[in-house]
Amino acid sequence: MRALRLLGWGLLAVVVAAWLAVVEVFWLPLRVGPVPVPLSLVGAVVGNLLLTGWAHRLSGSRVVAVLPAVVWLAIAIAASVSRPEGDLLITGATTATQLVGLGFLLVGVLAASFAVGRALSRPVPSGRPPRPAAAGGPAGLRTRR
Numbered sequence: 001m002r003a004l005r006l007l008g009w010g011l012l013a014v015v016v017a018a019w020l021a022v023v024e025v026f027w028l029p030l031r032v033g034p035v036p037v038p039l040s041l042v043g044a045v046v047g048n049l050l051l052t053g054w055a056h057r058l059s060g061s062r063v064v065a066v067l068p069a070v071v072w073l074a075i076a077i078a079a080s081v082s083r084p085e086g087d088l089l090i091t092g093a094t095t096a097t098q099l100v101g102l103g104f105l106l107v108g109v110l111a112a113s114f115a116v117g118r119a120l121s122r123p124v125p126s127g128r129p130p131r132p133a134a135a136g137g138p139a140g141l142r143t144r145r
Helices: 002-027 039-059 062-080 095-121
Strands: none
Touching (some): 002 039, 002 062, 039 095
C-alpha cells in the first residue's frame, strides 16, 4: 500500500513539475513593450523551492522530493537545445533574451539544488505522532514550588 501511495505522489509531483516547467519556458519571451518581464525567473525559483518541499512533506519520501527538480532540469535543458527542425524555445537573439534565458537556467538550477539539499538533509517523517513530554515542566524536569 505504501508503494502505491508513493507512486501516486511521485506521479503527481512529476506532472505538476512538468506543467510548471513548460509554462515557465513559454513565459521567457514575455515583454511589456520593449522591456522583458522576467516572470519565468520568479516562477522557477518559487516553483522549485515550493514543489520540492511539498513533495517531500506530503509523500515522506526523499526520492519523490527529488523528482520535481529532475523533471524541471530535463525540460529546461530540452528547451535550450535546438531540434532538427530548428525549433528553439530558450533563444539568445538579443542581449535581453540572453540574460533572461541564462538567468532562468541559473536561478532555476540553484533553487532546485537548494530545495533538494534541504529535502535530503531533513529526517523522513515517520507518520507517528510525537511523544508527549514528561510531566513536570519542559523536557521532563521537575520544578520546585
